[in-house]
Amino acid sequence: MTTRRAFLAASGAFALTACATNPFKNGYPPIVFVHGNGDSASIWQSTLWRFESNEWPRERLYAIDLPYPLARDVDANPQPGRTSTAEHMAFLKAEVEKVLRATGASQVVLMANSRGGYAVRNYIQNGGGATTVSHAILGGTPNHGVWHSVAGLPNGSEFAGAGPFLTMLNAPKNANGDEVAGPVKWLTIRSDDNDKFAQPDGTWIGKRGTPTGVTFDGPQLKGATNVVLPQVDHRETAFSAGAFDAAYRFIAGEPPKLLVVKPEQRVVLNGKITGLGLSSTDPDSGNFSNNLPLPGARLEVFAIDPATGQRRGGPVHTRVVDASGLWGPFTTDPMTFHEFVITAAGYATTHIYRSPFQRGSNLVHMRPERIPAADQAGPSLVIMNRPRGYLDPHRDWMSFDGLTPPPGAVPGAGVSASRIKPSGAPRAVVAEFNGERVIGRTWPTANNEVTVLELTF
Template sequence: MKLSRRTILQGAGSLPFAVASFRMDALAQSPSVAKSSEVPPILFVHGNGDYDALWMTALWRMESNGIAQDRMMAINFTDPTARKDDTVEQANCSSTEDQRRELAAAITELKRRTGAARVALVGNSRGGYTIRNVIKNGGAVDVSHAVLCGTPNHGVFAWDTLLGSEFNGRGPFLRGLNDGDSEVTAGTAFLTLRSDGMDKYAQSDGRFMGQPGVPTGVTPDGPALNGAINLVLGTLDHRETGFHPRAFREIYKFIAGREPARIAIVPERNVRLSGLVTGTPGGVPTNRPVAGAKVEVFHVDRESGERKGHAVHRSTTAADGRWGPAEVESTWPLEIVMTSPDAPTTHFYRSPFPRSSDVVHLRAARPFGPADKDAGAVVIMSRPRGYFGLPRDIVLFDGKEPADVKPGVPTDSTATLRFPASEVGRNVVAQFNEERIVARVWPASENRIAVAELTY
């Protein structure tokens, strides 16, 4: 089925990031909310170079529909970035077998923790590969449902070169997964969610692979699998097929066997935030903990971004890389300052957190590069759970559409503004549809970068 943009917005609710106006006691009394025991435990699996924090809003929506926290888990792969050649060792990168082992261990742990015989798996992008790999190689008995969101099941490209890449539809990894009349494993129910032509990794032209005009050998239907239920979610981008409210509806409905009682996130009275500090050794994102990182949390003014009093939390990470917990109110916009070894001090500006989370992970902003050499300050607008789509979305950074966001198929999840030193101390508004974050401009001369990080 194909859905228009208008239908998507209607299905997701008028505010994609809206929170419900009722309290937790109303949630507990709602007869339409599923009992956790009726739904298998759910394990969320992130994609290439990513981390489990991307599932934060999905976890909140599940909780808002009565799924208990202890019946959910989101895996954080140690080295989430794929090797260029799956058979060749590469620093801080993982093979398909590395990923399979880690996910299999997480399934075992979730089953042990809940006492359930089987679990449901939900994966975005490369995470879907790992899910299929586990199930095909003996794991079907442990997995009741598999939801693959934007997973390039027939490759990002299908070429006779680069055969060692797990993303090559003609390579041994994907040929092995897709072998047979049915492309799914019997005994597990499969659902694929894909975009209607707006997924940058499901394009017939190689322009997003650096090969414009060269056919990729795949199409926008590439994520579909013979033997699965295959749904098209309209103009969602590659990441949104897993993290958008529209995707949540289908994920929940497939696993729970009923429509979700609500799409909006139910706010909590008391919010506790914590997470992991990670790094990018050699420029490669990993989920390995960083020790000795200092984290401060400030309540900031909604309109100016200025701090309202002293820090409400301060901590320094130990060997496990964990920071927190910080206790905040669900209406507070926040500035989270993270100072870690050999990285810029990063000032994260965030929208209010409606619920508690232990996956508020922090990874320092990129180092200053040649393009920043004359800048007095750098501010980045970041959307981890999706891309900026023009003209699909409203994207305004300091009152203008960002010049470094390309129109058409959404491909960019960050935008950057550079300011002269004379503008240090002013504020900058980052607007994505209805989510609005006010950040402050910090001096590059002090090795500081501001990031307006969108939640939705």
């Protein structure tokens, strides 16, 4: 058993013995979840399920969607489709105020991943959050930069440790040299040495062999409670069972009862269909993400055979989304496998396959794909995607259409997707990762169709 799995197994066994009483005298505090660079609220789906499985009311859990989730190359320079640190902080402030009004609470808990932690720190330090936030939890936030000062990388980036933004945030707050603003309680969660954005070498920022000036403990903050999870990757610092365990203990003062997700008998799903912008540097890349609705997109949902991926009859749900982008609600159960088919002008017909949903969620956000020119000549294109973590064969077991490890998955957690181009007639294709299994089918690229096998955990 790897160190990482041993930790999760041990913490899970301990958590199952915890008492079942409500640890809060005045009700469960609302939690606002803040995603990272290029992500959306949907990234928090399994984390919300774990809180709900420990009796946290669903209506006290809020995950926000920054419309333009990518940072500017240089924070001070306007850039279409991207947000500055000031815009990011203002959006978070407005969302927190909405939650306070909706719940009647006087304070919220903030939990963030990666870049989202910058907005949390900025809001608490400079936007009034010191009075409206009780606890701040930062998973994998590069608090001392992804690089310090490296030739060829912009010092004006919010990710530059020697840049003006992080220099301002990290300035000592008291005689002890604390980097966190009070009276908020602070927790950071980091990897020991497996976070791609806290590395002494510049491999993951395109500067292999160049010192970054950043160390493995870069996400830590002086004055905070700092937790280290062995061998988790950058995203798992926020979305893994171990990260949930650390966060719950920090908020509640006791361990959670469950680290696994407790299934619901009746599962109600909803979410947004969003689009892709065109990258100013690579218009063919198709991955310049935003979280804006894609009105006019059509979604069809099919129940499928768990062994073959074949559809079991016609669509069980159909919706052409309006200006809200919402495609539901849709009711199912925690045992059924589904295929979600998105058709939209300017995109490939995208067939998204997921493992059964264990609980209801309003965060089942989806976006159609564009097929890059390099992949259009193949008979089919299938993407294995793990949004909440990376594909690292050094620590995890995984298989993609029988290939172990999947193409492109390399030791050192930094790759979240794999692509293959199966030949022949349409057939079943399977993605597996540490026990989770997603089955789908190939579709012809010649018809502008693509398959996505999306892992939940």
